[in-house]
Amino acid sequence: MTLEEQLGKLLLERNLTISSAESCTGGLVMHRITNVPGSSAYFLGGIVAYSNSIKHSLLGIQENTLNVFGAVSEQVAAAMARGVRGSYGTDLAIGVTGIAGPGGDTEDKPVGLTFIALTTEDSTHVHRFVWDGDRIANKEASAEAALKIVVDYLTHNG
Numbered sequence: 001m002t003l004e005e006q007l008g009k010l011l012l013e014r015n016l017t018i019s020s021a022e023s024c025t026g027g028l029v030m031h032r033i034t035n036v037p038g039s040s041a042y043f044l045g046g047i048v049a050y051s052n053s054i055k056h057s058l059l060g061i062q063e064n065t066l067n068v069f070g071a072v073s074e075q076v077a078a079a080m081a082r083g084v085r086g087s088y089g090t091d092l093a094i095g096v097t098g099i100a101g102p103g104g105d106t107e108d109k110p111v112g113l114t115f116i117a118l119t120t121e122d123s124t125h126v127h128r129f130v131w132d133g134d135r136i137a138n139k140e141a142s143a144e145a146a147l148k149i150v151v152d153y154l155t156h157n158g
Contacts, residue, residue, distance in 0.1 A: 003147040004032045004039075010154040011042035016091040018150065020046035021059055021084035023071065024098035024114060028143040044088045049080065059083030070109070072097050074126045077115035085119050092153075093119050094146050100135045114142045118149050125153075 001009075011018060020029045020043075030046045033039055049055045052066050061079040069075040080095030098114030105111045112131035117124055129145055131138040 002032075002036075003144065003151055004036050006151050007033065007147055007154070008036045008039055008042060010151060011092075012038075014154065016154075017042050017044050017088075018092045018094070019044050019084045019088035019090040020094040020096070020146075021080035022046065022048050022094075022096045023050055023055070023080070024100045025096050025139050025142050025146070026050070028139055029094060029096060029146045032143055032147060044090050047084055047087070055080065058087070060086070072099055072109055072113055072115065074115050074117075074128065077117040077126050078119065078124045081117035081119035081124060091120065092150065094150065095119070096142055096146055098129075098138070098142055100138045100142075102135060112138050114138070114145070116142065116146045116149055118153055120153075125149075 022029055027048045033043045047058050049059055052071055055061045059080050060083045065075050077095045077097050081093045085093030095117035099105055099111050101111035114129045115126055117126045131141045
């Protein structure tokens with residue numbers, strides 16, 4: 001069973017819904033979730049927020065947060081997840097931001113750096129990863145990790 005199938009099964013069993021806000025993955029998490037037949041029962045939608053202006057206007061991320069911490073940060077991943085959860089009214093939400101590569105890195109933020117947030121009604125947890133693949137591999141690793149984070153959460157908190 002794939003992670004997205006496990007995710008769907010767990011969400012259905014618990015009667016929960018999920019949404020996603022993605023930057024570096026460009027909708028890959030949403031793509032994988034919706035590959036599962038019947039996913040409309042638990043996946044309400046999502047936002048691909050590639051630019052900071054969209055992160056601000058559609059997800060409600062404060063410009064100060066983007067300016068101080070940068071788009072690729074723990075703070076922005078958490079705000080993305082909270083923003084999309086609020087917009088869609090879901091039980092859970094994912095926020096993914098990172099540097100897929102090959103460019104866009106800085107001394108402090110290497111290619112492959114990714115932050116993945118999971119938010120619920122009660123809490124937000126952010127995970128930090130640094131992938132070492134090319135652009136496609138980094139996107140795939142991030143989507144896989146996002147799905148795994150939610151499956152692990154549901155397995156241990158449900």
